[in-house]
Amino acid sequence: MNFPSKLIEDAVNEISRLPGIGKKTALRLALHLLKQKENVTEALSQTLLKMRTEIKYCNVCHNISDSEVCSICTSARRDRRTICVVEEIPDVLAIENTSQYTGLYHVLGGVISPIQGIGPDELRIESLFSRISNATENDKVEEVILALPATMEGDTTCFYITRKLKEYGVKVSTIARGIPIGGELEYTDEVTLGRSILTRVNYSAD
Amino acid sequence: MNFPSKLIEDAVNEISRLPGIGKKTALRLALHLLKQKENVTEALSQTLLKMRTEIKYCNVCHNISDSEVCSICTSARRDRRTICVVEEIPDVLAIENTSQYTGLYHVLGGVISPIQGIGPDELRIESLFSRISNATENDKVEEVILALPATMEGDTTCFYITRKLKEYGVKVSTIARGIPIGGELEYTDEVTLGRSILTRVNYSAD
Structure with missing residues (x-):
């Protein structure tokens, strides 16, 4: 892809390093930011940076x-x-x-x-x-x-x-494994279906 | 959605303001950035900000x-x-x-x-x-x-x-309108197909 500007090329390269975002989507996002006021990009950049530098992990549960x-x-x-x-x-x-x-x-x-x-x-x-x-x-x-x-x-x-x-x-x-609620029997994979029969639970009509 | 941290909540809110990115994708991207080294987020933030503030528009063609x-x-x-x-x-x-x-x-x-x-x-x-x-x-x-x-x-x-x-x-x-190259006749919408017949071009076998 050719870019008319080095600035936008750099931005597209950085954005497309994110998972699941290709060059085309990255370009669309970059052009979207260009259309918005400057403070939109400023807020985005600063929030990301703040999150990355200030976030902590719980000493007990590591969340x-x-x-x-x-x-x-x-x-x-x-x-x-x-x-x-x-x-x-x-x-x-x-x-x-x-x-x-x-x-x-x-x-x-x-x-x-x-x-x-x-x-x-x-x-x-x-x-x-x-x-x-x-x-x-x-x-x-x-x-x-x-x-x-x-x-x-x-x-x-x-x-x-x-x-x-x-x-x-x-x-x-x-946690219980089995057929998801709303899931159809015929479309469930054999392993899940087989296990869900073996690990069946008592049914109570109360 | 509940967030365990205000920092990540802010980041998700900012990211999900981008077009085509919902809260779930935004969360995935934020957690991805947390997993990477700090300089990845730094590069992303700074490149976006630089692009937004320094980009110019051509005086002639407005590109x-x-x-x-x-x-x-x-x-x-x-x-x-x-x-x-x-x-x-x-x-x-x-x-x-x-x-x-x-x-x-x-x-x-x-x-x-x-x-x-x-x-x-x-x-x-x-x-x-x-x-x-x-x-x-x-x-x-x-x-x-x-x-x-x-x-x-x-x-x-x-x-x-x-x-x-x-x-x-x-x-x-x-620019020419018609059936895309590789496109199938039967799946082309009527307007395009109709116009492509009316605006047919001379065919040369040379």
Whole structure:
């Protein structure tokens, strides 16, 4: 692609480094910014920079946060006896948006993957165990919910954590796998459908 | 959507003001930037700001430019006898990328639209006429190519410019409309197909 201006070429190159944004979309975004008032671009640039330089990660659950300990970990309204273990930060947001969970979180920062050379030490697994063992009598962790991806790596991580958690006497559960609500049986992949039959639950008509 | 941090919420709000980017994509982009080194965000912010504040518009053709007159208008290798009239800046880039056109451009900045209250005075039409009348004997404009959208507004603009150009004795042409190369007859809309039959061209087997 030829550009009539070095300035716009640089901008397009920078924007198209973002995931899922190609040169054409980048050009469209750059031209859009040119059409807007200068303060629109100023606000965008400064907000991004501020976010990148000032954001903190919670010392307890490793979620993004504005302070040393995040608002979920400090909240008095959350159930401190339950910890939900997730792979990445977006997973926390996804679960929060369901409004169905009131416990705490623990962000691993990945899953165990021998192929990519990611072992337990590369993840924040040790800090999960120390959270559980250091909890005071009032905040005793009673259940760890594993909300990890349904992949080989996710399963390996679940297995590893479950084995290790045995010595702490904590109940371990995993989120339900099955056919999505509104999903059609005939379009569900065989693995999910097969598992959903094997792991069927008691039905009550109450 | 709930956000665990005000900083990321602000960033998502700013990013999602861009066209075609919703909250979910904005969040994905913000989290991507958080995963990268700080200088990635720094480069992005500064390049955008630099582009927005330093970019110029060519005094002659109104295309984006790094200087007062753009590289196309100053190029000695361009055919100065032909001016291609387009609606917006991306149209220049699109035509440039075909490598089929060696003349100059003129960016109107829109098309005549009575409904939206855009008349000839809101566009850079007068400056097109003064370009033509002020041209020196060597740079005399011989042809104006209208490459405007095939809409009611585009047609109105074509009609207006053509009428006005009569007094300058300049040849006026419009880009060919028809079935795209590789396009299938049966999937072409009736208007295009009908017009492509009416405006058929002589076929030579040479």
